Amino acid sequence: MTGTTQAPSPPTGGRGSGEGGTRDPGYNFAYLDESTKRMIRRAILKAVAIPGHQVPFGSREMPLPYGWGTGGIQVTAAILGPADVLKVIDQGADDTTNAVSIRAFFRRVAGVATTERTAEATVIQTRHRIPERALHEDQVLVYQVPIPEPLMRLEPRIAETKRLHAMADYGLMHVKLYEDIARHGHIATSYNYPVMVNGRYLMSPSPIPAFDNPKMDRMPALQLFGAGREKRIYAVPPYTPVRSLDFEDHPFRPIRAQHPCTLCGSTDSYLDEVLTDDVGGRIFVCSDTDWCGERQQAKAAVE
Amino acid sequence: MAETRFPGFADPVLDAQAGFRAVLEAMSRPGRVRRVPAPPEVPPGLSPAAAAVLLALVDADTRLRIAAGAEAEAWVRFHCGCPVVAEGADFVLDPAAALLSLEAGTEEEPERGATLLLEVAALAEAPGWVLTGPGIRARHRLRVEGAPAGFLADWAASRARFPRGVDVILCAGDRIAALPRSVRIEEG
Amino acid sequence: MYVATKGGEQAIGAAHAWLDEIRRGDPAQPAIDVAQIEDQLGLAVDRVMAEGSCHDRGLAALAVKQARGDLIEAAFLLRAYRTTLPRFGASAPLDTARMAIRRRISATYKDLPGGQVLGPTFDYTHRLLDFRLAAGDAVPPPAPTAMPDPAPSPRVTELLAREGLMQREVDAGAEPGDLTRAPLAFPADRPLRLQALARGDEGFLLGLGYSTQRGYGNNHPFVGEIRVGDVAVEFTPPELGFPVEIGEIGVTECQMVNQFTGSRTEPPQFTRGYGLVFGHAERKAMSMALVDRSLRAGELGEDTTAPAQDQEFVLYHCDNVEATGFVEHLKLPHYVDFQSELENVRTMRETALKAAGE
Ligand SMILES: [Zn+2]
Numbered sequence: 040m041t042g043t044t045q046a047p048s049p050p051t052g053g054r055g056s057g058e059g060g061t062r063d064p065g066y067n068f069a070y071l072d073e074s075t076k077r078m079i080r081r082a083i084l085k086a087v088a089i090p091g092h093q094v095p096f097g098s099r100e101m102p103l104p105y106g107w108g109t110g111g112i113q114v115t116a117a118i119l120g121p122a123d124v125l126k127v128i129d130q131g132a133d134d135t136t137n138a139v140s141i142r143a144f145f146r147r148v149a150g151v152a153t154t155e156r157t158a159e160a161t162v163i164q165t166r167h168r169i170p171e172r173a174l175h176e177d178q179v180l181v182y183q184v185p186i187p188e189p190l191m192r193l194e195p196r197i198a199e200t201k202r203l204h205a206m207a208d209y210g211l212m213h214v215k216l217y218e219d220i221a222r223h224g225h226i227a228t229s230y231n232y233p234v235m236v237n238g239r240y241l242m243s244p245s246p247i248p249a250f251d252n253p254k255m256d257r258m259p260a261l262q263l264f265g266a267g268r269e270k271r272i273y274a275v276p277p278y279t280p281v282r283s284l285d286f287e288d289h290p291f292r293p294i295r296a297q298h299p300c301t302l303c304g305s306t307d308s309y310l311d312e313v314l315t316d317d318v319g320g321r322i323f324v325c326s327d328t329d330w331c332g333e334r335q336q337a338k339a340a341v342e
Numbered sequence: 343m344a345e346t347r348f349p350g351f352a353d354p355v356l357d358a359q360a361g362f363r364a365v366l367e368a369m370s371r372p373g374r375v376r377r378v379p380a381p382p383e384v385p386p387g388l389s390p391a392a393a394a395v396l397l398a399l400v401d402a403d404t405r406l407r408i409a410a411g412a413e414a415e416a417w418v419r420f421h422c423g424c425p426v427v428a429e430g431a432d433f434v435l436d437p438a439a440a441l442l443s444l445e446a447g448t449e450e451e452p453e454r455g456a457t458l459l460l461e462v463a464a465l466a467e468a469p470g471w472v473l474t475g476p477g478i479r480a481r482h483r484l485r486v487e488g489a490p491a492g493f494l495a496d497w498a499a500s501r502a503r504f505p506r507g508v509d510v511i512l513c514a515g516d517r518i519a520a521l522p523r524s525v526r527i528e529e530g
Numbered sequence: 531m532y533v534a535t536k537g538g539e540q541a542i543g544a545a546h547a548w549l550d551e552i553r554r555g556d557p558a559q560p561a562i563d564v565a566q567i568e569d570q571l572g573l574a575v576d577r578v579m580a581e582g583s584c585h586d587r588g589l590a591a592l593a594v595k596q597a598r599g600d601l602i603e604a605a606f607l608l609r610a611y612r613t614t615l616p617r618f619g620a621s622a623p624l625d626t627a628r629m630a631i632r633r634r635i636s637a638t639y640k641d642l643p644g645g646q647v648l649g650p651t652f653d654y655t656h657r658l659l660d661f662r663l664a665a666g667d668a669v670p671p672p673a674p675t676a677m678p679d680p681a682p683s684p685r686v687t688e689l690l691a692r693e694g695l696m697q698r699e700v701d702a703g704a705e706p707g708d709l710t711r712a713p714l715a716f717p718a719d720r721p722l723r724l725q726a727l728a729r730g731d732e733g734f735l736l737g738l739g740y741s742t743q744r745g746y747g748n749n750h751p752f753v754g755e756i757r758v759g760d761v762a763v764e765f766t767p768p769e770l771g772f773p774v775e776i777g778e779i780g781v782t783e784c785q786m787v788n789q790f791t792g793s794r795t796e797p798p799q800f801t802r803g804y805g806l807v808f809g810h811a812e813r814k815a816m817s818m819a820l821v822d823r824s825l826r827a828g829e830l831g832e833d834t835t836a837p838a839q840d841q842e843f844v845l846y847h848c849d850n851v852e853a854t855g856f857v858e859h860l861k862l863p864h865y866v867d868f869q870s871e872l873e874n875v876r877t878m879r880e881t882a883l884k885a886a887g888e
Contacts, residue, residue, distance in 0.1 A: 066614075067355065068355045068356065068359070069359075072614070072616075073354065073355065073358065074401055074402070074403070076358070076359075076362075077358075077398070077399060077400075077401050077403075078403060080362045080366075080398070080399060081399055081404070081432075082453070083366065084365060084366065084369050084399075084457070084509070085453040085455075085509070086453075087366065087369045087370050087477075087522060088369060088455075088507075088509045088522035088523050088524060089452050089453060089504075089505050089522075089523070089524070090476045090524060092452060092453065092505060094453040095453075095712075095713040095715070096713065097710075097711045097712050097713060098713065099613045099710075100606075100609040100610050100612070100613045100710075100851065101610065101613070102610040104606065104851075104854070104855035104858065104859070105851065105852045105854075105855030105856055105859075106855040106856040106857075106858065106859030106862075107855060107859055107862065109855075117362075118359075118362070118363065118366065119359070120356065120359045120360060120363060121356060129862070129863060130863045130864075130865055130866045131866060134538040134539070135538055135863055136538045136541065136542055136862075136863075137862050137863075138538070139538040139539045139542055140542060143539075143542075166862075167864070167866045167867060168866055176371075185856065185859065195842075196842050197716065197842060197846075198716040198717075198842065201450045201451075202450065204450070205448075205449035205450040206449070223878050223881065224881050225877070225881075227874060227878065229867075229870035229871050229873065229874040230866070230867040230870045230871070231867070237476050237524070239504075239505065240505075246864075246866075246867050247866075248866055248867065248869070248870040249870060250870065257479075259479070261366070261370045268852045268855060268856055270713035270714075271713075275476075276369075276370045276371075276476040276477035276522075276524075277370055277371060277476075277477050277478075277479075278476070278477060278478060278479045279476040279477065294870055294873045294874065294877075295873070296869065296872075296873055309866070309869075310869070311865055311866070311869060312865075312869055312872065326866055326869075403711075
């Protein structure tokens with residue numbers, strides 16, 4: 040540690056609170072102190088410069104538990120400005136309890152405007168989904184990541200996986216996928232499906248369904264990934280090739296339930312299965328609540 | 343502690359945020375030119391853009407190599423509180439710095455590669471260089487006036503070391519453009 | 531018609547209100563004072579300070595109260611608070627040789643300079659529920675006091691080292707890392723390992739330490755010394771240039787003496803396992819010392835075969851704030867991933883049943 044350098048910035052300060060709420064003056068803008076933000080910002084920039092490489096960072100203890108989005112929260116806190124409009128989703132929905140809690144946290148400590156509309160957001164923090172609506176250049180997608188190391192289930196030692204990444208030695212993962220095919224006739228990984236970023240780094244897309252993987256490929260928006268407990272940040276710059284691992288004779292196939300959405304009729308969105316009784320009754324509805332709501336409104340307007 | 347009569351950011355919190363976002367945008371979309379919020383007045387030897395990038399990113403936890411005159415050095419020591427070093431710097435602002443001799447990280451820890459701030463005469467999204475790579479849909483054109491002699495040859499050699507390497511932030515007036523180590527640059 | 535579940539915001543609000551109510555409990559009962567917790571549940575407070583890595587008895591007591599006695603939750607509260615504090619710098623290393631001792635025991639010598647000081651310990655109590663405490667808890671008569679021995683209490687390990695029998699710890703002179711500021715990398719050096727252990731979970735370290743006694747990486751440990759008491763904290767403000775005492779903190783130090791058969795470069799001698807914990811926490815300090823010594827196996831040229839000798843395994847899993855967060859996050863909705871698993875298993879079953887039918 041470096042002693043007593045007094046940063047010239049005051050402990051609190053900064054103008055502005057978005058229309059989303061009034062900022063709690065007891066905390067610095069976006070909660071983190073300025074030196075922590077700089078540390079995270081430097082890590083983010085290196086992550087962008089080395090697409091798919093996990094950059095270690097001095098993850099702080101946040102007032103929310105590890106495993107509940109502390110990495111995403113720190114990344115969001117480091118990039119967020121008063122002009123941003125923040126959307127937070129968990130499982131594709133804005134109203135899930137943890138999304139509600141994180142959104143409330145940022146309204147309180149940053150006073151930023153929040154939205155449930157994907158199109159209006161400038162920063163979208165997500166757990167487990169990529170919105171159905173295609174993202175555009177003026178947006179940043181921040182993923183909450185539990186386990187950043189795609190090889191961890193195959194090799195738990197970080198010292199060893201670091202070495203494998205350095206050599207781009209991803210044989211372990213190919214063998215695993217190949218064994219899936221030998222045993223089941225196809226790759227039995229349905230979420231957190233590993234990807235190659237720009238042909239160099241094997242990367243965990245976070246536990247999104249494999250259905251979402253193709254959206255990562257050459258996405259116009261910047262994608263940032265924060266793992267708080269594991270203390271890693273990584274990134275996929277805009278328009279960067281992201282390829283789901285597969286084999287020529289067993290190409291990658293995204294999976295969704297083969298049903299239309301009960302509410303909006305969508306046949307190409309990812310669906311939640313909802314049990315409606317205890318005798319096998321079930322319906323399928325869009326996991327992306329904003330997408331589904333917009334489609335329902337559009338349908339109602341036509342009718 | 344070093345003294346300086348030149349100020350830092352007018353709003354240390356929000357200007358730093360805006361400055362960082364401009365760098366992030368620039369680094370994410372190599373060759374796109376972005377404006378940064380400059381401090382009200384900057385010491386001689388520093389462009390407003392370079393001053394803003396330093397204020398936004400450099401502090402006691404980063405080692406800086408700087409050759410921009412005594413006033414600029416006193417200013418950066420005062421406002422950033424960073425150790426100033428000759429070797430192994432995380433951030434470099436020194437026109438004499440050779441791209442290939444700066445810290446480039448290791449295969450396991452390429453993120454240790456330095457960030458080089460390069461003062462140039464002018465930046466424009468116009469013919470000059472053609473950039474391709476991550477962050478770029480097809481190609482970006484960037485005109486850089488006043489880049490060091492032999493820069494493109496050095497860049498190609500540096501890029502060949504990927505994932506090791508150095509990332510560059512070009513500064514002109516209050517504008518920046520970035521060259522992450524992954525980007526490919528050709529003339530045209 | 532199905533309507534998607536809404537109302538997360540109200541549900542959270544209501545849950546928090548209920549939590550407040552249940553934390554306070556029956557309003558007919560007097561509320562527990564934070565000062566009472568600090569005083570009468572002192573060992574809980576000590577554990578929260580240690581695992582919260584913040585020495586502040588009042589705040590730790592508040593955290594215990596707010597967490598309804600859940601000590602890991604309380605440590606988490608204290609850690610999250612600690613993160614927001616400005617850093618003025620690093621103190622000078624504590625000099626535990628100059629500790630104001632409340633308790634000091636050695637298992638390796640019958641008597642030694644400074645003497646054995648039993649102090650307030652459960653060790654020789656009979657574990658019989660004391661129903662008098664349930665019936666009023668009268669103020670006990672004052673305990674007999676003795677004049678403290680004015681002679682210094684040198685550390686047992688130092689006495690051994692003077693004979694050349696104990697490996698000397700060498701200060702490498704390098705500024706130790708700070709694992710709260712920079713993430714661990716492996717191999718982690720001893721200062722970083724000790725930092726992680728000092729704030730590690732008592733139960734986890736106890737289990738690991740115990741495993742080393744049962745053959746999973748034998749340490750051959752003896753308690754050279756445990757000492758409990760207060761030590762001065764000194765800090766050198768840069769504008770003064772000389773150290774000033776900024777206060778005293780309570781700590782428990784354990785030095786385990788471990789046999790070492792020697793290697794090609796080192797003669798047979800004793801080696802040290804070290805534990806230092808905020809507050810009065812002997813079980814934790816001893817466990818830490820056992821695990822510290824087992825984590826040195828690699829550098830001492832011993833086989834590393836047991837879990838307690840595995841740096842990555844121990845250091846990545848000893849932090850209970852990290853561990854509880856990740857274990858408990860399984861409560862969060864995972865239905866998107868579960869849905870893809872459902873589809874996956876359905877497909878696999880179809881394939882398997884078709885194959886069986888053919
Ligand atoms: Zn729908």
